[in-house]
Amino acid sequence: MQTIYYDLRDTKGQQKEIEDKISAAAKILREGGLVGIPTETVYGLGADGSNPAAVRRIFEVKGRPQDNPLILHVTGAQWLPRYCVDIPPVAYTLARKFWPGPLTMILKRQPGVPDETTAGLDTVGIRCPNHPVTLAIIREAGMAIAAPSANTSGRPSCTTAQDVMEDVGGRVDMVVDGGPCTVGVESTVLDLTCEPPRLLRPGGLPVEDIERLIGHVDVDRAVVASLGPEERPGAPGMKYRHYAPKAPVTVVTGAPMNSAREIERRAGPGAGVICFDEYAHLFPQQLVHSLGPSNDKQLQAQRVFEALRSFDATGVTEIFAQCPDNRGLGLAVSNRLKKAAGFHVIDADSQRIILGITGGTGAGKTSALDALRSLGGTVIDCDAVYHAVLSGSEDFKNAINEKFPGVFSQEGQLNRRKLGQEVFAKRDRLDQLNAIVFRFLIPELERLVAAQEGLCALDAVNLFESGLDRLCDRTIAVTAPTELRVKRIMGRDRISEQYARLRINAQKQDEYYRGKCDCELNNATESPEEFRKDALLFFERLVESIREEKRHG
Numbered sequence: 001m002q003t004i005y006y007d008l009r010d011t012k013g014q015q016k017e018i019e020d021k022i023s024a025a026a027k028i029l030r031e032g033g034l035v036g037i038p039t040e041t042v043y044g045l046g047a048d049g050s051n052p053a054a055v056r057r058i059f060e061v062k063g064r065p066q067d068n069p070l071i072l073h074v075t076g077a078q079w080l081p082r083y084c085v086d087i088p089p090v091a092y093t094l095a096r097k098f099w100p101g102p103l104t105m106i107l108k109r110q111p112g113v114p115d116e117t118t119a120g121l122d123t124v125g126i127r128c129p130n131h132p133v134t135l136a137i138i139r140e141a142g143m144a145i146a147a148p149s150a151n152t153s154g155r156p157s158c159t160t161a162q163d164v165m166e167d168v169g170g171r172v173d174m175v176v177d178g179g180p181c182t183v184g185v186e187s188t189v190l191d192l193t194c195e196p197p198r199l200l201r202p203g204g205l206p207v208e209d210i211e212r213l214i215g216h217v218d219v220d221r222a223v224v225a226s227l228g229p230e231e232r233p234g235a236p237g238m239k240y241r242h243y244a245p246k247a248p249v250t251v252v253t254g255a256p257m258n259s260a261r262e263i264e265r266r267a268g269p270g271a272g273v274i275c276f277d278e279y280a281h282l283f284p285q286q287l288v289h290s291l292g293p294s295n296d297k298q299l300q301a302q303r304v305f306e307a308l309r310s311f312d313a314t315g316v317t318e319i320f321a322q323c324p325d326n327r328g329l330g331l332a333v334s335n336r337l338k339k340a341a342g343f344h345v346i347d348a349d350s351q352r353i354i355l356g357i358t359g360g361t362g363a364g365k366t367s368a369l370d371a372l373r374s375l376g377g378t379v380i381d382c383d384a385v386y387h388a389v390l391s392g393s394e395d396f397k398n399a400i401n402e403k404f405p406g407v408f409s410q411e412g413q414l415n416r417r418k419l420g421q422e423v424f425a426k427r428d429r430l431d432q433l434n435a436i437v438f439r440f441l442i443p444e445l446e447r448l449v450a451a452q453e454g455l456c457a458l459d460a461v462n463l464f465e466s467g468l469d470r471l472c473d474r475t476i477a478v479t480a481p482t483e484l485r486v487k488r489i490m491g492r493d494r495i496s497e498q499y500a501r502l503r504i505n506a507q508k509q510d511e512y513y514r515g516k517c518d519c520e521l522n523n524a525t526e527s528p529e530e531f532r533k534d535a536l537l538f539f540e541r542l543v544e545s546i547r548e549e550k551r552h553g
């Protein structure tokens, strides 16, 4: 079947030509055909709402479950008595304020409305879309257009005429292009057959706006959670897994900074990421689709379906999505994302705190970590993880052996001292070793960090070179005067002063750590006891301020 594509994006253009095209669309509808129509929310797939055969075709083309009713699209509240009975005054109050616009009202239906349209319910959904082209088509056709969103069932809704052509082109008679949808998420569905009215689907009209006009509105549970097998949502459509891209989606809620960091911890290279503009730079190795700035929910609504759709043309095997809070349009955006994820949601505002601790040898990292442990923290010793991963991985050993022949014994034991002497004095050799180590170590460390729940410290000499700093809420440099460090390592490791100095000089100096880290813990005292006390106080304050920050986003 050939689908006629009509471009009516510029409604101020050739008046006569536009009128002809609108008449042609109206004629197709009167004759029982299907037309893709623009609205301010999403594109609809329209048919004559009073023609059972035409309505049945909508269900066929979309692959829509039979029990999911359609919305009737009208040009104003004067149409209500034609399709509804027992209309409460509040319906007119709402229509006066919000129509034309993204509000669908559920009302008792007139017996004449076909069962095909209402899926056999004794109620009907009605809305007046805010789009000049579709309003003109309805007027010209002289009928209410029954229209679901134009996507094939289960896919993200269509926000451009191209999306409609992609989903149902070749199976409908006409698609009318009225430009990209300005709202971007579907209408808010409000049930007015109960008291108080009930929000069945959050959408382009924020529920706060409705409550300001008519008082308290109940929220159907299906809006915020996935329902059990016995539960029935107020809007039949809310029970289906919707808007789903082909790859599985994980939604991450919480303060934007926290959710971005959480996604950073979890998303492997090549994953798809839906995020706010401010955080896009955190994902150089991922395929990013930006939702707009974190404070612009209108833009997020416009972009959410396009974002979900965009990954289907790519090879991503998992998608992570940052999620706005539930206020205003955020409720609709977050509902669409969560449904796309089958309500697989992670809250990034949990109490997990990751501290990156770094600094030169002998500065006092070990005592600092002891202090953290006494606050209930877990310490991940990156050096220990390095040796555990190394001993279990032939690939890892081979990679080192190739660049540093002879550092392994016959039995496969690493001679640390030999490798140390090789790299401590030579910058480029150290870089070569690090490149190999990071490649094998980082994925394991990322997994360990992701599994943490409370306070956790990452003890890493190469916190920044390895990129591990990005997993941390704060990075802390433990520093100390060089002469104190020399004395400490001589005593601790029973080595000569010369070798102690060699080791210190091979490492980065305090200046470097100070410049890179968020904060500094300076250990200038000769008394280990005193330092432990300093460290304890330092971490207590730090953890408290991070918790505070997480609470307030």
Ligand code: TXA
Binding pocket: 039, 041, 042, 043, 044, 045, 068, 069, 070, 071, 102, 104, 106, 118, 121, 123, 124, 125, 129, 147, 148, 149, 150, 185, 186, 187, 188, 189, 200, 201, 234, 235, 236, 237, 238
């Ligand atoms: O913005 C929109 O509402 C778009 C544009 C095209 O107008 N339409 C749309 O239609 O989203 P659809 O069919 O994709 O979603 C309609 C939702 C479904 O969840 C359906 O179950 C619910 O509204 N619905 C329709 N009639 C209902 C009724 N009588 N009682 C309860 N829920 C109803």
Ligand code: MG
Binding pocket: 148, 149, 157
């Ligand atoms: Mg839909």
